[in-house]
Amino acid sequence: MNPEAFKTFIIKKKGFIPEPQTLGEHLRNRRLVLGLRQEDVAEQFGTLREVYERWERDEREPVVSEWPGILSFLGYYPAPEKSVADLVLKARRCQGADQKRLANSIGVIHQQLRRWEHGSEIPDQNAMHCLVRMARLPGACP
Incomplete structure (x- = not known):
């Protein structure tokens, strides 16, 4: 299996959603494509991992000041x-x-x-x- 096909297989296995509908689904897809952990993305946003997890699960909406990031x-x-x-x-x-x-x-x-x-x-x-x-x-x- 070539490296690109392997990456695609792994992304799908981890729950990539082909047509995301919610912010959480969009965030999860992007994180999976980039090969990042939730901790990595949370750090980029300057927020806690738990807060980022809630965004991905659509349990919490980001405040407006968090949206540019x-x-x-x-x-x-x-x-x-x-x-x-x-x-x-x-x-x-x-x-x-x-x-x-x-x-x-x-x-x-x-x-x-x-x-x-x-x-x-x-x-x-x-x-x-x-x-x-x-x-x-x-x-x-x-």
Whole structure:
């Protein structure tokens, strides 16, 4: 068996999920592909192994400030983006910002941003442009 086929066999045996649906499944797949232990990934994120394990098991959602590191590790955004509300959440996660901080950087009050994130209002064209720019993955913006 050639080395690449062996690696593929091992990854599948350890529980690689071909079409991951949850953040935990995306994290586990990436870790397996890289051949890392949970301890290694937790150390990269500056968190405890137990916390990382809960992310992988989808028992705990990372706080927004932890998302830039997660996105950098994955190399992509793991959630569907079907609505403006999803775009707002993606922008907050990419920036590692709470609602107040992201609202300040766009130039609106945080209550306005909250309404966008809950889908009860739609941002104007200028705000939408800012959100799209801020929803890029870490390192994608100058």
